[in-house]
Amino acid sequence: MAKLLLLNGPxxxxxxxxxxxxxxxxxxxxxxxxxxxxxxxVQYQLDAKQSNHEGELIDWIHEAEGVYKGIIFNPGAYTxxxxxxxxxxxxxxxxxxxxxxxxxxxxxxxxHTSLLAPVCRGQIVGLGTAGYQLAAxxxxxxx
Ligand code: DQA
Numbered sequence: 690m691a692k693l694l695l696l697n698g699p700x701x702x703x704x705x706x707x708x709x710x711x712x713x714x715x716x717x718x719x720x721x722x723x724x725x726x727x728x729x730x731v732q733y734q735l736d737a738k739q740s741n742h743e744g745e746l747i748d749w750i751h752e753a754e755g756v757y758k759g760i761i762f763n764p765g766a767y768t769x770x771x772x773x774x775x776x777x778x779x780x781x782x783x784x785x786x787x788x789x790x791x792x793x794x795x796x797x798x799x800x801h802t803s804l805l806a807p808v809c810r811g812q813i814v815g816l817g818t819a820g821y822q823l824a825a826x827x828x829x830x831x832x
Contacts, residue, residue, distance in 0.1 A: 692733065693825060694756075694761070698767050699741040699765040699767060700765050700766070711790075720818050724825050750785075759783060761821055771805070775808055786810055788814075788820045790818055791814075
């Protein structure tokens with residue numbers, strides 16, 4: 690059975706409480722539940738992980754090689770800072786879709802640049818938590 694990995698980076702465990710005017714009221718559990726529904730409807734399997742630690746995210750990306758068909762990844766603020774995460778994504782052949790709940794381009798200038806997007810399959814920005822489900826749909830459509 691094909692498997693997808695849903696990966697969330699720093700501060701995304703605070704969804705639901707964190708700046709609801711920017712990120713909405715859904716929790717990370719709600720997001721995982723909704724993505725699981727999309728994935729399981731087509732007989733795929735989903736693993737979901739969240740970490741506030743760059744190194745742990747890097748380890749999980751390395752371990753994804755040969756295991757997952759795709760990774761749905763919201764790297765949080767590491768998007769804008771982490772060459773190490775970019776190198777980790779480049780080091781595997783599993784395609785990664787970068788997801789942002791908010792429209793980072795409407796926000797502070799420092800959020801306009803992603804160090805990761807150039808090595809990702811694609812990027813979904815500003816569509817709220819639906820972005821995660823759309824990324825899952827992409828991976829399940831492209832068999
Ligand atoms: C975010 C956008 C980032 O700039 C921010 O640091 C986050 C969340 C988003 O989902 O909109 O933590 O990745």
